Structures are given as structure tokens and as C-alpha cells.
Amino acid sequence: MEALTNATEYSNPQEYFGPLNERTARIRARLLDTQPTVDTQRALLTTESYRAHEQDQVVLRRAYMLDNVLRNMSIYIDPDALLVGNQASSDRSAPIFPEYAMDWVIKELDAFDKRDGDRFTITEENKQILRDIYPYWKGRTLQDKGYAAFPEQARLFYDLGIIKTEGNITSGDAHIAVEYARILREGLDGYRARVLEQQEKLELANFEDLKKSYFYRSILIVLDAVEAFSLRYATLAEEQAKTAAPERAVELLEIARICRKVPMQPAESFHEALQSVWLLHVVLQIESNGHSLSYGRMDQYVYPLYEKSRAEGMSEERACELLENLWLRTFTVNKIRSWSHTRFSAGSPLYQNVTVGGQTVDGKDAVNELSYKILKTVARCHLPQPNLTVRYHKGLSDAFMQECIQVIRCGFGMPAFNSDEIIIPSFLNIGVAKKDAYNYSAIGCVEVAVPGKWGYRCTGMSFLNFPKTLMIALNDGIDIDSGKRVFAGTGHFLNMEKFDNVMKAWDIFVREFCRQAVILDSSADMVLEQEVPDILCSALTEDCIARGKHLKEGGAVYDFISDLQVGIANLGDSLAAIKKTVYEDKSVTREELWNALLTDFAGERGEEIRKLLLAVPKFGNDDDYVDSLVVEGYDSYIDELKKYKNTRYGRGPIGGTYYAGTSSISANVPQGAGTCATPDGRHKGDPLAEGCSPTHAADVNGPTAVFKSVSKLRTDKITGGVLLNQKVAPSMLEKPRDRQKLLMLLRTFFNALKGFHVQFNVVSRETMLDAQIHPEQHKDLIVRVAGYSAFFNVLSRQTQDDIIARTEQVL
């Protein structure tokens, strides 16, 4: 009999990947000790530039803005760093982007440092600077114009919190990966040459060409600005080299050499590649405050240069240090959101995704040495950014999977797995070319797109609150909390004689609310196109230059987007509870149930009714009674959504349409806070279920049952991502035998059940409870919130409690 010995056990999973070297550890320690603060430089420089260019076409105004910021903002070089490029005047400080929204900034100025979560300090001087520029922006921001553009009825949905679109009119788009492969190959000089070539061909008497001419001019301005920005670092490095210690001076001169070369010229070494990618990545986050700006498949497009540098003598440790530099720089980027928006995206996440693994276009395993190095260095850095995704496929080796599980063991929620087995066929199905489908990457968290070819927001449009929709449907079209009618009703629940009436009402309402969400999305998209087109981001995405169109005008090769649905499990559980208690068992009358819901189960039979509701089968237990209702209820929505087009439809891209997605971010918490008690037995104000995960603690049959339930959803139609969060106790991954079982579980979920995504949180409940009491002792405790990881300490108490409450799956 085979001996079951524990060959490689590490009491501390971190030991597996080894420590950061001394100076990289110093950078990390400094970053962790930095209190995020609000920075006003970009706000000032933007206001200055906008004032000077009011008469210009919007694309030019945007280009001049970026030009002014890049030439005049403060720059610095971390004394231990090998990569350079900063987003704001210090690491982890968050710039203000006044052109998107200013009302909330001014309103919350004095509250930034008093927040319950995502706290930011701000000096009195900076507060004054923001107050001073505020009058200029009145009526000029994206938010002002977006809100004004909402049609009356749709605005009601926005105001009542039934559909959440705030992020879309207070921020830029992003949710994109630009074409880094081409950038490394051609350099921005190649891009400049292509623009000049296109300009030559224009006939300005032709209106379309006239419009393009402004776009081309604006691209040339931003390319020059990026070059100037890079040269500023070269100059600074040379200056610092004069007084630096000899060893550091050599490094600084090398940094200077590289910055004089990339990103304008093609990269020819691993160091040059990473500097090129990083500089553009950070400039894109100065251009716009959209989040989920992603690196794409870095283990693929950087690999040739990694191989070349290794052959030329670069040590493995040097390669790791450079990657670690990149991840640490990635973590310096920060974003401040309004408090109401923060609750939807707790932990100030930037969702800067890096994807590894997957297949080559001929179906071979794409994992290489660099894939392993990326896993290792992200694990060593152990930070909430970047967001690491592994593309699973059948041919992914056990060795690589085990390496991934070692990263999972480190307990910061990474990597997440996305599966080629469902995503590639879904892409092929909607018209993505084979070579592109096989080259997809994760964007942000769970969502997927073809890097460098896909328009903004492959997901991340508005959030629709499913349970609230159901309650309004049952209440004859009247919002329960406000008493306002939002839609002509189909009759009240009290008069619904059959369960069929309930399903019919749901179907009618969810279709209408879906339509309203599209109206809000299109209004937001229209204003984004008119007010804040991103020139650099467009130039770096195919096929904007050839078409002479920026992304919002339809410049991308593909442009599918997804709306987000929140509380899917609550919807199905509620339908099942109504069906069973009211219509089948008749243990509760309609009046009793309705009164119980309106009084949050406070009435005479309240608690008893609640327990009856809780006793009905819940989603996540592989029980067809409820699972089929989740599928049926969700199908109404999926079917309706696919009828709609986005604002780029027919303007160039393949697609221009919508599909569903379940990446709820942390929206399940605030959307739950604004939702009355629901028929699944959920109390008023309690969080909703996140993503497509079961309701908290409702999954009692273990992970196989959860996977089976989730796999019943029409995953092939939910291309915006099916987010499944699972939690495991760290003790469950200590033994190789148990890790092998996790591996088998994953393979079955993806190979046989065609799952889309899963990620694991391995923080123990005790650790989190302790962190609530002693936050100072858990400064680096990272938990998976939804599709991303965040420091536990920066989350609000409510979100913390929500995470603790989730079922701890016994693996």
C-alpha cells in the first residue's frame, strides 16, 4: 500500500514562496504604513487646462488635459525601486478627477477622514483648493450632465436605488486591457506613425473625416505627453544618480536609459517591457478614474522578452524583483469614491487584473516559466492589488494547479479561476474570432474580454436589485419604502390566486426593470462619449486608430457589455418560499406573509413565519425545487437583456449588445440595506447574496452541492461572469491529500459542470473576529470581498460582518 506521507508541509504557507528580498520588503512596508490621502494636483491641472481650452473640441480638450497633467504633476522615484511612474504626488494618495463629479467631493470633504471604511486624510489646504475650483465645475461634470440626461421615469429607478448607476456617471469607464503585446513590439512611435499615415488620407471636406481629424490630433498630443512624462523620469533618475551610492547610481542610470527608450520604442528586455507596461498603465489611470484597468495575459506577451533576458544572463531573482516592483507600483494606485459608491466597492479596489495560464490558440497549455514567476511574486507581495486570475483549462497541469493552491493558502483570496471550458465556446458563439477567443483575459475581477480589442466595461454597467424588483412586482408596481409607483402593476400579491401569478408578475417586472437599466446605461454612455472620451486608452485599443473613432464612438473590434444582477439567490429562495408555504403547504396565508414582510417579521406570527420560510429549500444545496426557480426567474432577465443594443451598436464593433453578469462587487451589502424583508426569510436591511453564490449560510450540503446548484444556471448565456465565492478554513489546505481533493473539486466543477469562475477565501473566522477587536495586529489581513481582495481593516463594520457570516465550507 502506498505510504501517505506528507512530503511538503509548510506550517506557514508564505514560506513556500520565500520572502521578498530586503529592499523590496522595505518598499512594501512603506506602502502598508502609508495612510491614503487625497491629492489635488490632477484636479488643479485639469481645471487649468479645461479653462484654457473651453473652445476646443472635446477630444482635444481631453488631450490637452492629459498633456498639462503629465508635464506638470510631481514625479518621484522610490529609493528602492527599479520601476518608475506615479499616479499622484505620493504613493497611495488618490487624485481627484473633477470633470467626472464634484458635488460629492465637496459635500464629503470634511468626512473623508471620519469614514467607517476606506478612510482618506486630506489637508485643510487641499480642501480649500477643491472648494476654490468647485464653482467652475458646477453644471459641467459628467455627473451633472448624466443625471440631467436621465429620462424622467428612469431617473425614478435611479433615485429609489432600484437600479444603481452612480459609478457610471461619476467615473470613467476603464474595465479594459489595452494592446500591450503590440505596444511592446512597435513602441508608441509605431502608433504615432500610424496616426500620421491616417491623417494623410483624410479629406476634410468629408464630414466623417473632419471629425476624425480632431481625434488624430488629440492622439498625437497625448503620445507626445507620454514621451515627455517618461523623459522627466529619465532626467530625474540621472540627477539622483549624481548623489546616489555607487551601486544605486548604476541602477538609476539604467532606469534613465530605459525611460529614454520605452514606451516610445519597442522593448528589448524584460526590464524595458515591464517599465513600458507600467508607465502606460499608470498614465491610463491619470487620464481617467475608471477602474478595472487590467494587464491582460502578461505571462504571454512579456514571455519572449523574459526568455531573451534570461538567455542574456538575467537571474531568476532579478526577474522576480522586477515583477515584485511592478506589483508594488500597481498597489500605489488609489481611488477615492463617494461614500455611497464606496459601499458598492468596499476596500478602495482598483481591480487591476493580471491573468496567467490558459491556452494558446491551438489549444495547447500556455503556462510557461513566467506564469509560475507571476504566481510566486504576487504571492510574495501579498497585497490586494493586482488582482490575479488563472485561466483554467482541462490541460492545465496538476503541478501548476498545486502551485495555484499554494497561493490560495496564503489567504489573500487569490488567484481566482476563470474557465476556458465555458468562456471560449461562449465567445465563439457570439462571434468572437477563434484567435481572439483563445486570447481572452480576465478584466477587473470575474469579467472577461479580449485584451486590446474590446471596448470599455465588458461588465460593470448598472446593478439591478432582484429582490427589490420582486417586492415591487408583488406590491402592484409601488416601491415599498417610498410608496412611489414606478410601474403600472399587474395586481397585488394579496390577490394572486396561483403561484403562476407570482411568476408572471416577476417576468413582467424584471423585463421592464431591465429595460429601464438599459435606458440608464445608454444615457450614461451617451454623456461619457460627449464629455470624457479617453484619447490614450482609445489609441492603444484596436481598431480605434484605423477607424478614426474613440472607444465610445465604436472604435473597438468587439463591444459587448453586461449589466449586473444582485441577489439572484435571494430571488430564487424567495420564489421557492412563497410557492411552498403559501401555495403548496398553505401554512401561511398571503395576508400573513405580506404583513410579516412589511413589519420585518415583528407581528404576532412573525418569527414563526420567518422560520417557516427559512425551512424551505435554499439555492446552493443541489435541490431542484429551488434551483429550478432560480434558473426560471433569472431566465426572464437573460432573455430580455439580449434584446437590447448598446450605444456602439452598428457603429463599427462586432457585438454592440448586452449579456448578463453576476459580478455584484460588494453591492449586495448596500442594496440589501435598502431592501425590506424578503420572502426567503431575510430580515430588512440584511445583505443580499453576492454574485451567484448561495445566500449566506444557506448552503449546508457542502461545496459539491453548491457547484451543482450553480452549474444549473445558464452559464453559457451569462458571459459577463458567474461569480462564485467559496470560503475554506486554512487548516483544510495543510495536507497534500486535502489539496489534491481541492484540485479534483476544481477540475470537476470546470470540466464536467462547466463552471465559469470560483475563488477561495481561506481566512478563518476566528482571525477575522480577532481583527475586528485588534485591527492593529492584522494590518495585512486581506479577504476576498467579491471579485477582488481588500484589506479587512479598511472595510466598514457591516461588510466585515457580512464576510464573517458567510458559510465556511468544510473542505
Place this chain on the structure above:
Amino acid sequence: MITANVFDIKRFSINDGDGIRTTIFVKGCPLACKWCQNPEGLIPEIRLWYARNICVGCKSCIASCDYGALKWDDRGIAIDHTACTRCGKCVVACPTGAIRFDAREMSVAEALEEIEKDRPFYGTDGGVTLSGGECMASPAFSLGVLRGCRERGINAQIETSLYARPETVEAFSEAADKIIADIKLIDPARHWLATGVDNTLILSNIRHLAAKDANLLIRVPLIPGFTDDEENIRGIAKFVASLAKDIPVELLNFNPMCREKYESLRETYQFDPDQREIPQERVHALKEILTEHGLVAI
């Protein structure tokens, strides 16, 4: 139709054999270990079960009972099992499932249907584990399930006390792919005191299985104050080593999770409520004893 009273089916159970498994717990056990982790599995018959944490105190069960078997006291519903006729009226009356039967009668076919649910996860290593209670105490059902699994190509193992007649053990050893057998205590007197039965039969069955080279795993539950002393572990080690050195021995740490079950049953829990697992260092020290005897310790 062949049936048994099944008190739990646990999917994705990873501590009951190899790979990902579904474990079926069959009611009824000839032993009465003082530390039993599944006290509801002791008696073979189905009985009422009361879960106070989900009881709303509506007392509709009491009202529904024609036999006066239910009463209300300071610990919620008290069940008089001698008066109860298992008519089930109270189970129907209870709105929340706080009063329920502690098991359900299940046919071999129904059990196989449950087993099929997680089939995609079993792979080549995983499968089904029959546990209990004591699965050998319901031989017709258990053998039916084991044979059904073999027909379907699903690996099937059993967890057993081996307190059964040699012919029964023989039949199970033919039908099961692996036998996980407990040795709780090596000393007959201590065994009798702690479990209510003598261990001679158990040890002789193990000897027999070892002789015919059955796929066998010996498991020793480490129960604080009962089985976790060095003398006991050394005795077990010596016994197993005398049979064959390649029979692996697993030390299973104490699991303090069953206290609530004792509360529901209103029976005495043998341990301090604060009793935790045995510390890892101690488990390692006990494992050392096994390896000193040339055994494979898990």
C-alpha cells in the same frame, strides 16, 4: 424492499476515506461508546429529534400529540420516547422542522440515487463510504448499496467497528473496496467499560482480514482520557505490527462538535464543554509510537 434507517448523508466528505466521497450514516450500533460522536446513530429505530435552536415555542406539536408524549419545560420540548408511537403528527404540525424524525427509512435504490448526485466529483479515488452507527448492523441494505456501487463503477468503502459475525465480515470484505476499521482500545477490560462490548471479536475479525490481505485501514479515535494514552497506542501498534507492517494506522483527533447533539438528546456529555482537539504535538508524539513499530502512521 430492503431498507435501512439513514440518519445523515454527507456529500463532499473528505475525512471518511480517499478522494471526494459521499458518506451514508446508517442507524444502529452494537457498541455504546461513551464519547459517541453520532449519538443519534446508536439505536436502530427512528425516533423523534428536537432541535431547540430553530424551535419558535409555538407548542403546536404538543397540541397535535394524541399520546401525551411531548411536554414543555425550561429546555424546550421534552420527548417521552416510551409514550411516542412515531405517528408523525407533531412533525407535520411543527412549522419549522424543530421536531423531526432523526432518520429516514431509505431503500437501496434511493441511497444509490443520492450517491449518483456527486458522481462527477468522485473521479477514480473518490466514491462512497458507508458509516454509522454500524453499517454491518444493517447488512442487507449495506451490502445492497456496496454491490450497487460496484455495478456502477463507484468506489465504495466502509467504516466499521467490526463488531460483527465473521460471516458478515466476510461478505462485506468481498463487497467493499476498502475497510476502515476502528480499534478504540486494545485492553479488553477497558474496551468493555468504554464501549459496552468486549473487543475479542473485533480483533479476531481484523486478524482474519489481515490474513486474507484485505484492503484495510486501522483507525484509532483519540478520545481525551479514554484512548489517548501511550499505553493504549503502544498496545494497538504492537497488535497491528504483529499482523502486517503495511496496514496503515490513522490517528483521528477528537472532534468536539457533537455537544449540541447531546443537549438535544438530553443525555450527559462526557467532556468539559471547553474540551478542544488534542494538540498537534501530542498527536505527533503518539504517531511516533506507531512508526517506532515500523507502521505507516497517517
